[in-house]
Amino acid sequence: MIISEMKKRTKIGRIALPIALAAGLAACAPSFKADVSRFASTLPAPQGQTFAVVAEDPKLAGGLEFALYADMVEAELAKLGYAEASPEDANLLVRFDYGVDNGRERVRTTGGRFNDPFFGPWGRFGGFGFRRGYAFGFYDPFLGGPDVRSYTVYTSGIDLKIDSAATGERLFEGKAQAVSRSNRLQTLVPNLVDALFTDFPGNSGETLRITIKSDEKVVKRTD
Numbered sequence: 001m002i003i004s005e006m007k008k009r010t011k012i013g014r015i016a017l018p019i020a021l022a023a024g025l026a027a028c029a030p031s032f033k034a035d036v037s038r039f040a041s042t043l044p045a046p047q048g049q050t051f052a053v054v055a056e057d058p059k060l061a062g063g064l065e066f067a068l069y070a071d072m073v074e075a076e077l078a079k080l081g082y083a084e085a086s087p088e089d090a091n092l093l094v095r096f097d098y099g100v101d102n103g104r105e106r107v108r109t110t111g112g113r114f115n116d117p118f119f120g121p122w123g124r125f126g127g128f129g130f131r132r133g134y135a136f137g138f139y140d141p142f143l144g145g146p147d148v149r150s151y152t153v154y155t156s157g158i159d160l161k162i163d164s165a166a167t168g169e170r171l172f173e174g175k176a177q178a179v180s181r182s183n184r185l186q187t188l189v190p191n192l193v194d195a196l197f198t199d200f201p202g203n204s205g206e207t208l209r210i211t212i213k214s215d216e217k218v219v220k221r222t223d
Contacts, residue, residue: 032212034195038174038202043162046081052090053077056097056159069098069189073160076197092171093163098192100156100183107150154183158192172201176210 053070055061073096074084087093155177162172176196182188195210202208 032178032180032191032195034176034178034192034210034212035207036174036176036195036198036202036210037207038172038196038200038204040172040201040204041170043171043201048083049091050083050085050089051077051092051094051162052085052087053094053096054087056095056161060097065185066096069185069193070096072190072193076193076200080197080200087165090165093165095159095161095163097159098157098185098189100154100185100188103152103154103183105150106153107148109148151181153179153181155179156183156185156188156192158189158196160196174201 051074053073055063055066055070060066073094077094078084082092085091157175157177160172160174161170163170174196176192178188178192178195180188191212194212198208198210
């Protein structure tokens with residue numbers, strides 16, 4: 001009887017352990033943080049208006065990668081109630097751009113006072129043309145110094161502008177920017193688009209820090 005009960009408890013423990021591990025991994029899953037800034041003048045509420053997403057940078061026009069990300073923007077606008085059309089027939093022209101820089105070296109010291117002399121402050125929504133960075137690490141047990149490591153971080157961003165096709169008037173401007181260890185646009189752009197369209201179109205002139213997790217989204221006002 002006692003042996004049977006012990007086997008039963010062992011079986012339950014084997015079942016519960018993967019569940020606990022999965023819950024722990026979910027709790028520790030990395031989140032994506034983006035700073036979003038939006039400005040709107042007279043962007044009309046969705047009432048049957050049509051739109052077309054076009055490349056802000058002519059070099060991106062017609063590319064398969066641009067088409068992939070443009071589809072994501074189109075899906076968000078369609079969910080809001082706007083209707084997709086050709087650039088010739090659309091009421092709204094949505095100019096879209098994206099990019100990631102070549103990375104910067106960031107130094108981190110553990111076991112001693114944190115010092116980061118090589119890593120300057122981030123520019124707000126800066127360009128994407130930086131020299132490619134690198135990463136290394138070292139530890140000198142003979143000198144008894146701290147463990148100093150450096151790694152590369154990347155700044156990625158998207159830029160969205162909406163103009164009236166009839167008058168050329170600028171109706172909306174929005175930017176989303178993130179700093180991460182990854183430079184993979186296939187992962188970064190979907191998250192940036194998601195952040196930009198959170199509570200769209202937002203309050204004009206307001207900057208938000210938006211954190212995206214697998215099961216929730218947190219919006220924090222930064223100014």
